[in-house]
Amino acid sequence: MLRKLGTVSGLTLASRILGFVRDILLAGTLGAGPVADAFMLAFRLPNHFRAIFAEGAFNAAFLPAWAATDARAGDTTTLGGQVLGWLVLANIALLALAVGATGWMLSLLAPGLSSTDPTWPLTITLTRITFPYLLCMSLVAFLSALLNARDRFAAAAGAPVLLNLCMITALLLGDHYPSAAHAAAWGVLTAGLAQVGFLALAAVRAGIALPRPRLGLSPETGTFFRRLGPAVLTTGALQIAIFADTVIATFLPAGSLSHLYYADRLYQLPIGLLGVALGTVILPEIGRRAALGDDAGMRRVLDRALTICLVVGAPITVIMALLGDWAIQILFVRGAFGLGEARASAQILAAYAVGLVPALGVRSAVAAFHGRGDTRTPLTLLVAATAVNVTLKLVLAPVLGAAGLALATSAGVGLYAALLIRTGRRRGYLQGPKPSAVVVVPLTALTSAAALFRYRAAILDAASSLFGPLAMPLAFLGAALAIAAVHGLAAWAVSTWQQSARAQ
Template sequence: MLRKLGTVSGLTLASRLLGFLRDVVLAATLGAGPVADSFMLAFRLPNHFRAIFAEGAFNAAFLPTWATAEAKGEDSATLGAQVLGWLTLANLVMLALALGATGWVLAALAPGLSATDPRWALTVTLTRITFPYLLCMSLVAFLSALLNSRDRFAAAAGAPILLNLSMICSLLLADHFPSAAHAAAWGVLIAGLAQVSLLAVSTVKAGIPLPWPRIGFSSNTRLFFRRLGPAILTSGALQVAIFADTIIATFLPQGSLSHLYYADRLYQLPIGLVGAALGTVILPDIGRRAGRGDETGMRKVLDRALLICLVMGVPMAVLMATLGEWAMRILFVRGAFDADAAQSSAAILAAYALGLVPALAVRSLVAGFNGRGDTKTPLKCLTAATIVNVVLKIVLSPSLGPVGLAVATSAGISLYALLLFRTGRTRGYLDRPPVTPSVILVGAGLISGIAIVLLKEDLLNYALTVTPEWGLLLAFGAVAGTVALFHGVFTLLALRFVRTKC
């Protein structure tokens, strides 16, 4: 598991580092004003639908069905061709709607942005450029599932690198476009085409024949669609909270969407490196074990994944909550992105940190259900969590602004993880968690967090006297390194209790 996780996380880290470079260029070029808001909204809309249809729901329903069919020696080629046919048809319908009725789509999904708003015309134009990215990502998700079912994770994990490279290049050539926002939008579309090409070539090299799309209903295709319905509702419910952020933020002061975006970029880094990577790695493994009826093996896979989430999540949450402003200043304060914007984004990031560990664990917990072909239980759990999430957003945002949206997100994801965990324990999907190691790891996090709050300003002042130009980076590196070493020692102590119990 660690070897596979290393492959996915390593390429994801490379992608995220390039993503931060992309955001540095983006922040310096667009800043956090109305033009940036227009691009962020145009970029978010296809990504919302991608998360619902192309990744979350599709992978949850297709990958276990495909893995089980192959484990049982059934006809997986027909399943792939028919699923690809329906996936392509659905995306073409959505694309036609988005391009032909862009104004209606924006009015429905961003009601705080009216036709009289100065951002309206630019947002409509940018959305028409970026929305075809959804079709590209649907094809990428399909090809990634085929590769992941054979334990080939590198191409799919590395594909997002092309998005970052494309956007960086397009922003550097912004003088050749009507605006920097146009350049970024075209970079998104070009990246989608490049990612499809990469995954198609990788699939052929892996010895997996590329299926030709067909419309039909084999027995496995019908099973896929029975699982897809709850999976779509699950992914849709998860996106409702994100849609709520977008909708509510359009009613908040200008710049709120941009502050949310930059905070979310740092928040998503550990989720991508650990949470999403683990979910990607264990889903086909659990699917194959489910086809063989290996319940003990499935429990061990999930238990190990959750332990990794706890070990890595606690120190990451501490650093996000205590050093967010330093990170924002190091990464983004230049050009149009000033210190006030960094402070606003850091406050949002600290609120996101409250739910980081549950957010890391959710993908693995959901994989424990989806790998067994159960897409209904995550839907039930998420529905309750989403109601709490959205209600809290509505209640907290008037007084706390975008920080209230992040607090509600943390509360919702924590409730979702708790419901999944309790249900999984009841059904025997995972073993009883070791209490003592958990207390050790969480206690270490509290100790290190308090120490950072008490000492960080003195450390920063000292570092600035040593090297005024690089003092902030030096102080950040010193604190992060100390936290990593401190938590490493406590992790070894916690693992001794795990081994003793086993």
């Protein structure tokens, strides 16, 4: 697991580093005003649909079915061709609707933006440029599933690097476009095409015969669609909560969407490196073990994944909550992005940090059900969590602004993770982290957070007197490493104690 996780996380880290370079260019050229909001909205819309149809639901339904069929030496060619055919047809229909009725779609999905808004024509233009990215990402999800089912994780994990490279290149060539927003939008579309070509080549090199799209309904394909419905509703419910941020933020002061975007970029970094990477690695493993009836093996895989999320997530929570403003200033304050924008984004990031550990563990906990072909239970549990999430957004946003949206997200994801783990334990799917870790890790996090809060200003003052202009980056690095060291020692002590107890 750690070897596979290292592959996925390492390539994801490379992508995220380039992503921050991309965001630095975006912040410097677009800032956090109305033009930036227009691009963020055009970028978010296809990504919302991608998360529902092209990644979360598709992987949850297809990858375990493919892995189980392959493990039983079944007909994967027919399954792959039929799934691909229906996937392409659905995306073409959605693309035609989005491009042909862009204004209507924006009125429905972003009601806070009206046709009288000065950026309305720009938003429509940018959305028409970026929306075909959804079709590309659907094909990328299909090709990634084929590779992941054969334990080939590198190409799929590395493909997002192309998105950042294409957007960076487009932004650097911004003088050749009508505006920097147009450059970024065309960079998104170019990246989608590049990722499809890259993964298709990787699949061929891996010896995977690419299926030809066809429309049909074999028994295996029927199983896929029976699982897909609840999976779509599950990821759809998650995206409802996320999309509620977009809708509500259009009613908040200008720049709120951009503040959310930059805070979310830092929040998603550990989720991508750890939470999503773990879910990607263990889902085909759970599918194979489920096909072979290895319940004990599935529990070991899941418990190990959830323990990793707790132990690694706790120190990152402290860093995000108390050093997030330093990180945002270091990364983004330049050009059109000033200290005011940094402070607003840091408040949102601190609210996101409250729910980071549950957010890291959700993908692994959901894999306990999806790997067994059960896509209904996560949906049932998510309904309650989404209701709480959206209700809190409506209550907190008028009081706390965009930070209220992030705090509601943390509450919703925390409830969802708790319900998944509780249900998984009752069914014998998992046990979760050992009680000693559940006690020691949060206690260590609270202690390090209190110490950092007390000495934060002194650390920055000392760094300023020693390092001048480099004070904040070096102070951030030193404080983050100190917190990581404290938590690492605590984790080592708990592990050593548990091994000693087992030996006796």
